[in-house]
Structure formats: C-alpha cells, structure tokens
Amino acid sequence: MESRTGLSLNIPVLDKPRVVIIGGGFGGINTVKNLRNKGFQIVLFDKHNYHTFQPLLYQVATAGLQPDSIAGPLRNIFKGHDDFHFRLFKITAIDPDRNIVSTEAGDLSYDYLVIAGGSRPNFFGNQKIEQYSLPLKSIPDALNLRSQFMQVLEQAEMTNDATGRKALLTIVLVGGGPTGVDTAGALAELKKHILPKDYPALDFNEMKIYLVEGVNRLLPQMSEKAGARAKRDLEKLGVIVWLNTMVLSYDGKTIFFKDQDPIDTSTVVWSAGVTSAAFPGLRTEWLEKGRILIDENCRVIGAKNIFAIGDISLMKTAKYPKGHPGVAQVAIQMGKYVGINLAKLQESKPMNAFAYFDKGALATIGRGKAVADLPGNIRFGGRLAWWIWLFVHINYLISFRNKLLVFASWIWNYFTYDKGNRLIIRPYSRKDVLPVVDKAHSNKQDETKIL
Ligand SMILES: Cc1cc2nc3c(=O)[nH]c(=O)nc-3n(C[C@H](O)[C@H](O)[C@H](O)COP(=O)(O)OP(=O)(O)OC[C@H]3O[C@@H](n4cnc5c(N)ncnc54)[C@H](O)[C@@H]3O)c2cc1C
Missing domain, CATH: 3.50.50.60 (FAD/NAD(P)-binding domain)
Structure with missing residues (x-):
C-alpha cells in the first residue's frame, strides 16, 4: 500500500x-x-537501523568508546537470512x-x-526535568552528553565569573543504579587522569561530580554489599554521593532537592528510572x-x-x-x-513456561573497580569483579568487529590513561535554555582576552 x-x-x-x-x-x-x-x-x-548495546552507552558519553563500537547495523546482523525483511x-x-x-x-x-x-x-511527569536534564538511553543521547561534558569544560576555561564557572564544572547525576554509578566513576577518572592535561588553566578542585539517589543505598537492584562498596569506591574517586535525596525540579540552571540545598549546575544527567x-x-x-x-x-x-x-x-x-x-x-x-x-x-504443540535463569549482576565503578553479585550468593568487588565485567561485556557485544573495537579501545585507555574520543562532533544545545553564565556576568575585557 x-x-x-x-x-x-x-x-x-x-x-x-x-x-x-x-x-x-x-x-x-x-x-x-x-x-x-x-x-x-x-x-x-x-x-534506528542499528542495535544498541545499552550497557556501554555511558562509555560513549564519557569519551571512552566511539559510538559505532557499541552499535551493529541490523541489516548486517541478519544478512543472508531467508524471508527476513528489515524496515527502518x-x-x-x-x-x-x-x-x-x-x-x-x-x-x-x-x-x-x-x-x-x-x-x-521516566521523568515521573516532571516536565521541567524532562526539558532540561539529559537522559542516557540511546546513542544520540550519549553523543549529546559527551558534547555537553566537553562544551561546559570549554566554556569554563573561557569565563572569569567564578559562580558561572562553578556551575559549568558541576555535574549532577540523578539515579544511583548501574548507569549513574558507571557514569560517575568514568567522569571521576576523566577528571583525575585526563582533563587537567587538556585544560591546564582550570582548577579541577572546582569540578564537582554529584551522584544523587532517592533511596538509602546505591545499586538498589544488587546486594547491600555491592551498593556499599560502590559508594565507598566512588567517594574515594572524589564523587559526592547523596542518598535518600529526592530531586524536586531543575530549571536548566539550578537543581532543587527535598532535603538538601539547591545546586547550581549546567548539567543534570537523568537516569532515575525507566x-x-x-x-x-x-x-x-x-x-x-x-x-x-x-x-x-x-x-x-x-x-x-x-x-x-x-x-x-x-x-x-x-x-x-x-x-x-x-x-x-x-x-x-x-x-x-x-x-x-x-x-x-x-504446529499446535504445547509450549513450556518461560523460566528466567538469573546469571547475576555486575556494575563497574572505574579502573580495576567493580562489584559482582553472582548466583549462589557469591558477592565480591574489586579487580576480579572488574575483569569479569570486562569479559562479560566484550562477550555480549553484537559482532566480532564491535568486540575488537571495544577491546582495542580498552587496551589503549588502560595503558595510556587516555580516552581518545573527547570530541564535540555534533554540538549539543538546549535552544530554549539561557546559558548559565548570563550576559550580565561577562564583560568586554574578558571577551577581548579570549579572542
Ligand atoms: C544506560 C543503560 C545501561 C544499562 N546497563 C545494563 C547493564 O549493565 N546490564 C544489563 O543487563 N542491562 C543494562 N541495561 C538495561 C538493558 O539495556 C535493557 O534491559 C535491554 O536493552 C532491554 O532489551 P529490550 O529488547 O527489551 O529493549 P531495547 O534493547 O531497549 O530495544 C528496544 C528497541 O525497540 C526500538 N523501538 C522502540 N520503540 C519503537 C517503535 N515505536 N518503532 C520501532 N522501533 C522501536 C528501539 O529503537 C530499540 O532498538 C542498561 C540500560 C541502559 C539504558
């Protein structure tokens, strides 16, 4: 038709x-x-014309991986299948x-x-949060986030307004599940190992990464031990973890909480539920x-x-x-x-009931740091959990090409402490939001200096 x-x-x-x-x-x-x-x-x-390996989206967002290393063209996955048709x-x-x-x-x-x-x-019906925060659910979302992270750093180096710079250097991640934990850890490592070399004029003590969770622990889907270990490891990396903290609103400049003081920030990452x-x-x-x-x-x-x-x-x-x-x-x-x-x-034959085989859960916090809850109540964290996390993620990637690309990037990142994808390919802009550093704060002298 x-x-x-x-x-x-x-x-x-x-x-x-x-x-x-x-x-x-x-x-x-x-x-x-x-x-x-x-x-x-x-x-x-x-x-989309591709399959997305969502568990590694955060690595695209934090410049660890290229987007095409975690995506596979759907037509390619099923090439040669008889009577198969893909429609975009x-x-x-x-x-x-x-x-x-x-x-x-x-x-x-x-x-x-x-x-x-x-x-x-899930923005729980809060339109302002939906409008101004950044989700992480797809490759376009991950590219938006990567651009946003890099853009605020570029802007921070070019402002002499201390308040505005503080807001640019503050990142608030909402949701202490695997996405929030993985992203917080990756950002903390960027801040520690890479960003000071890229932006020598910035004082990275000013950069704050908050991880905010509504319940009393991180990784609520995993064991208490895993949640506690993730919190401890993130705090060691310099992440500020707030538990039992409900977000009320975000207007693009300030995020408001139920029982905490508001925070001025240009970047709120929303991973508080689906x-x-x-x-x-x-x-x-x-x-x-x-x-x-x-x-x-x-x-x-x-x-x-x-x-x-x-x-x-x-x-x-x-x-x-x-x-x-x-x-x-x-x-x-x-x-x-x-x-x-x-x-x-x-063929009108009876079907057996579906039975889910739980293979366990893993979350990574950073280099050499992960937590694992495996079947049989086996719970541990640290380097072994991290190796298992690496192996499982490589194993489940969609194609040999993806496995190779991810493996090569991880080897490179591991030995060089570098993340080569700090690119603003497609600038991110929220057209309806005023920049955090408003015009009243900038002055002609600053602009001349930048030029
Ligand atoms: C950032 C992130 C991290 C995650 N980390 C982990 C992890 O570490 N471990 C883990 O086990 N799980 C993780 N998950 C969850 C896991 O990715 C999901 O449970 C899983 O992808 C669900 O598979 P699905 O096939 O139901 O849906 P999806 O994989 O989401 O696929 C749905 C597909 O439907 C397509 N689609 C949607 N609507 C339409 C439409 N109207 N028309 C045509 N196509 C449509 C989408 O484009 C998409 O390709 C993570 C998820 C995210 C977002």
Missing part, C-alpha cells in the same frame, strides 16, 4: 505465516535469530482487532506480533503502569497472537511477583524463548 510519504513497505506476500517484530534491541534480535529457517516470513521494524520505521500504532501495525509508510498485517520496544526514561515505550492501540486491560502484561509463555494476556518481551513486558510469577528486572538477560532469554516457541505454536 502507498502511503502519504510516497514510500511503501514493499513486503512480499508469501504462503508463510508472517511474524512482525517491533524493536531490534536485545529481545528483538534474539527472536529473529531463533525464528530462522522455521517456515516464517520475518519483518523487523526499528526506528517507527511503529505508530497497533490494531489487534485487524492484526495490523501502522507506520508512516502504511500498514502491515501480521500473523504473529512480537513487541520488543524496550523502555524510555517506563515502557507505549504503543497506541493496545487495550488498556493489557497494560499495567505502561508495561504489557504477559503470561508464562510471553503472550499478551487476553491476546492470541501477540507476544511482548524484555523491558516493555510484565510477567508476574511466584518468584518475580512484580515482574522480572529490566536487564538485558531477561530480554535475551525471552527473545530466544519466543523465537523457539512460535514454531511450536504454529
């Missing part, structure tokens, strides 16, 4: 059941891999009555639908807090031919009454499960 954009989805009509998959993240790509040669036509939609489109709606998904290039019917659209940052990526057309009884309720077969409760997996799904079991954790392993295992079991469903 031709659309108003003049484009057409151009999916051939075959005598095979069609599986439409929304999202080429961890869940989606594992579904496709496991559907191969099982007699289906597979159509994968994603709004955002799904704008789902019509479960007519078995149709909608895109800007028209509608497409499905026999089976797998929703693997992941999650998006909510699911909603799709218009899904019945309200299928949703709980935005996530899609699924049964033990990953099938949307109340639907016959719609499955949901990964971050967007909510499967309540005796072991996980509030659903599974929002981690890559859940999405990977659900993706594999659905891929394998759709063939059984097609």
Whole structure:
C-alpha cells in the first residue's frame, strides 16, 4: 500500500505465516535469530537501523568508546537470512482487532506480533526535568552528553565569573543504579587522569561530580554489599554521593532537592528510572503502569497472537511477583524463548513456561573497580569483579568487529590513561535554555582576552 510519504513497505506476500517484530534491541534480535529457517516470513521494524548495546552507552558519553563500537547495523546482523525483511520505521500504532501495525509508510498485517520496544526514561511527569536534564538511553543521547561534558569544560576555561564557572564544572547525576554509578566513576577518572592535561588553566578542585539517589543505598537492584562498596569506591574517586535525596525540579540552571540545598549546575544527567515505550492501540486491560502484561509463555494476556518481551513486558510469577528486572538477560532469554516457541505454536504443540535463569549482576565503578553479585550468593568487588565485567561485556557485544573495537579501545585507555574520543562532533544545545553564565556576568575585557 502507498502511503502519504510516497514510500511503501514493499513486503512480499508469501504462503508463510508472517511474524512482525517491533524493536531490534536485545529481545528483538534474539527472536529473529531463533525464528530462522522455521517456515516464517520475518519483518523487523526499528526506528534506528542499528542495535544498541545499552550497557556501554555511558562509555560513549564519557569519551571512552566511539559510538559505532557499541552499535551493529541490523541489516548486517541478519544478512543472508531467508524471508527476513528489515524496515527502518517507527511503529505508530497497533490494531489487534485487524492484526495490523501502522507506520508512516502504511500498514502491515501480521500473523504473529512480537513487541520488543524496550523502555524510555521516566521523568515521573516532571516536565521541567524532562526539558532540561539529559537522559542516557540511546546513542544520540550519549553523543549529546559527551558534547555537553566537553562544551561546559570549554566554556569554563573561557569565563572569569567564578559562580558561572562553578556551575559549568558541576555535574549532577540523578539515579544511583548501574548507569549513574558507571557514569560517575568514568567522569571521576576523566577528571583525575585526563582533563587537567587538556585544560591546564582550570582548577579541577572546582569540578564537582554529584551522584544523587532517592533511596538509602546505591545499586538498589544488587546486594547491600555491592551498593556499599560502590559508594565507598566512588567517594574515594572524589564523587559526592547523596542518598535518600529526592530531586524536586531543575530549571536548566539550578537543581532543587527535598532535603538538601539547591545546586547550581549546567548539567543534570537523568537516569532515575525507566517506563515502557507505549504503543497506541493496545487495550488498556493489557497494560499495567505502561508495561504489557504477559503470561508464562510471553503472550499478551487476553491476546492470541501477540507476544511482548524484555523491558516493555510484565510477567508476574511466584518468584518475580512484580515482574522480572529490566536487564538485558531477561530480554535475551525471552527473545530466544519466543523465537523457539512460535514454531511450536504454529504446529499446535504445547509450549513450556518461560523460566528466567538469573546469571547475576555486575556494575563497574572505574579502573580495576567493580562489584559482582553472582548466583549462589557469591558477592565480591574489586579487580576480579572488574575483569569479569570486562569479559562479560566484550562477550555480549553484537559482532566480532564491535568486540575488537571495544577491546582495542580498552587496551589503549588502560595503558595510556587516555580516552581518545573527547570530541564535540555534533554540538549539543538546549535552544530554549539561557546559558548559565548570563550576559550580565561577562564583560568586554574578558571577551577581548579570549579572542
Ligand atoms: C544506560 C543503560 C545501561 C544499562 N546497563 C545494563 C547493564 O549493565 N546490564 C544489563 O543487563 N542491562 C543494562 N541495561 C538495561 C538493558 O539495556 C535493557 O534491559 C535491554 O536493552 C532491554 O532489551 P529490550 O529488547 O527489551 O529493549 P531495547 O534493547 O531497549 O530495544 C528496544 C528497541 O525497540 C526500538 N523501538 C522502540 N520503540 C519503537 C517503535 N515505536 N518503532 C520501532 N522501533 C522501536 C528501539 O529503537 C530499540 O532498538 C542498561 C540500560 C541502559 C539504558
């Protein structure tokens, strides 16, 4: 069908059941891999033409890795797959009555639908925070953050206003989960080993990195031991950790808290939680807090031919009454499960219930510093945990090329104490926000000096 954009989805009509998959993240790509040669036509939609390895986004944001080392083109991942079609489109709606998904290039019917659209940052309805803070959920987000970090340093060197410079050199990370902890540690190491050489005129004692968490510990999804160790290691690196601290608002210049004094800052990184990526057309009884309720077969409760997996799904079991954790392993295992079991469903064979195998959790704090919670109640931190973290992340990267690029960058960073990606390729600007150093503070003399 031709659309108003003049484009057409151009999916051939075959005598095979069609599986439409929304999202080429961890869940989606594992579904496709496991559907191969099982007699289906597979159509994968994603709004990006690449898969993103989200656990390493913070390294792109903090100049440790290039963006393309943690992304893999979806067409390349599935090259040579028969009856596989990738379409670079955002799904704008789902019509479960007519078995149709909608895109800007028209509608497409499905026999089976797998929703693997992941999650998006949760700003808890606070529009100001959404407007002014920086999330870290995608590669464009990571590039925005990297540019912002580098831009504020450039600006700090060019201002003689002490208050404005302090705000430029203050970074507040909200959310003490793995993203906040990883990013805080990486920034602290940049500050310690690299930035003083790049900006010799700046006094890096003025640079403050805050990590703010609403509950009483870091890494709330991991053991208390891991949270305590992460806090201790971050504080040793100079990060200021505030626990039990609720953020009230941020206006682009000052961040306000419930029980703490406000802080003037140009940079607030928001990683305080996620909510699911909603799709218009899904019945309200299928949703709980935005996530899609699924049964033990990953099938949307109340639907016959719609499955949901990964971050967007909510499967309540005796072991996980509030659903599974929002981690890559859940999405990977659900993706594999659905891929394998759709063939059984097609042949009217019974499906076994999905069982999540928890392989444990890891978080890194910095060079030689990480925490690990492994199955069997094995909990430890330090250099061994860091090596395990390195190995696991390399292992799960999408292609050999990605593994090689990341490995080479890490070796380089390790031996040189350098991070070669401190580039402002695409300047970041919040058009509607006044700069922290307003015009009243700068004077002609300063401008002349800069020139
Ligand atoms: C910064 C960060 C750090 C993380 N660190 C870890 C970690 O250390 N360990 C860990 O296990 N987990 C980590 N996670 C969580 C992990 O990445 C997620 O649990 C996992 O990616 C979920 O997989 P998914 O397939 O459900 O969704 P995703 O991987 O998010 O994939 C969803 C895909 O759907 C696409 N999409 C969304 N909406 C549409 C639409 N309307 N139309 C078309 N396509 C669409 C998106 O472009 C995306 O490609 C981290 C997440 C982030 C953001």
